[in-house]
Amino acid sequence: EPEVTQTPSHQVTQMGQEVILRCVPISNHLYFYWYRQILGQKVEFLVSFYNNEISEKSEIFDDQFSVERPDGSNFTLKIRSTKLEDSAMYFCASRHASGGKWTGELFFGEGSRLTVL
Amino acid sequence: GQQLNQSPQSMFIQEGEDVSMNCTSSSIFNTWLWYKQDPGEGPVLLIALYKAGELTSNGRLTAQFGITRKDSFLNISASIPSDVGIYFCAGGGISSGSARQLTFGSGTQLTVLP
Numbered sequence: 001e002p003e004v005t006q007t008p009s010h011q012v013t014q015m016g017q018e019v020i021l022r023c024v025p026i027s028n029h030l031y032f033y034w035y036r037q038i039l040g041q042k043v044e045f046l047v048s049f050y051n052n053e054i055s056e057k058s059e060i061f062d063d064q065f066s067v068e069r070p071d072g073s074n075f076t077l078k079i080r081s082t083k084l085e086d087s088a089m090y091f092c093a094s095r096h097a098s099g100g101k102w103t104g105e106l107f108f109g110e111g112s113r114l115t116v117l
Numbered sequence: 118g119q120q121l122n123q124s125p126q127s128m129f130i131q132e133g134e135d136v137s138m139n140c141t142s143s144s145i146f147n148t149w150l151w152y153k154q155d156p157g158e159g160p161v162l163l164i165a166l167y168k169a170g171e172l173t174s175n176g177r178l179t180a181q182f183g184i185t186r187k188d189s190f191l192n193i194s195a196s197i198p199s200d201v202g203i204y205f206c207a208g209g210g211i212s213s214g215s216a217r218q219l220t221f222g223s224g225t226q227l228t229v230l231p
Contacts, residue, residue: 004159033218043160043205043221056218091159105150106219108159 002026004109006092012115016081021112023075023092032075033093033106034067036060043091049075082116089113120144123206123222130196131230138225139190140206148209149182149189150219155202163204164191196229203227 005024013019025032034046047057049067066078075094079086090113093106123140130136140149148167152160164175166182166189173180179192189206206222 035221042223043154043207045218045220048218093159105162105165108152108161110157110159 004092004094004107006090006109006112008112009110010113010115012117013082015084015116019079019082019086019114021077021079021090021092021114023077023109024073025075025092025094026096026107027073029094029096029107031055031095032067032069033095034077035091035093035108036088037091037111038088046077046090079114082114084116087114087116121206121208121220121222123225125225126223127226127228129228129230132196132198134196136193136196136200136227137190138204138206138227139188140208140222141188142208143187144208145186146208146220147186149180150207150209151178151180151189151191152205152207152221153202154205154224160205193227196227198229198231201227201229 004026007022011019032049035043036046037043045058047061047067048055052069064080068076089111091111092109095106121140121142150165151163153163154160163178164173164180166173166180169182169186170184171182177194181190183189193200203224203226205224207219209219
């Protein structure tokens, strides 16, 4: 069964360093998302991406964050200068477009745990 | 932004018991979904609901999309140990032309005691 894959599974970094989290969405999906989950808290929306541009972003997704689809398979989240409060599990998700109908079914990867020291 | 209130926050039940959890919102959603998250993993979709009033089952799971489109519940019947995890409700927005991100509830931590 196709799945969303994410790397790395865990990254430890020093405050102020740049981090890139990588995702390979399901191959025929057209909408891509990043969510984050601070330990013990709910899953929070960061950004959605469609047709090679950001569609929506939350207030969490400030200028330190950027996303890119550098090729036909990868979808990346970059944090330019990490802060302590960026420590969280970051989930990539994707969904299929179905004739414009909102199916709502996001498929999530297993997450990348980011620890900022 | 849209907020979902999910309750209860946690539940401890005996194996074999039925479980019920729900989500409410002050906003209308077009879609309600229920996800389960196991430790160290991403959320996995359990049930998706697309129409107000819809009642959908998936094995021992039953979920309903509230008629007002502002709430949903999830029932688990005859719980088993592998039901342990965090259950999240999620609402999909109604704005057209957007990528329609999901808003998640705060989760219900379910513990099943043998």
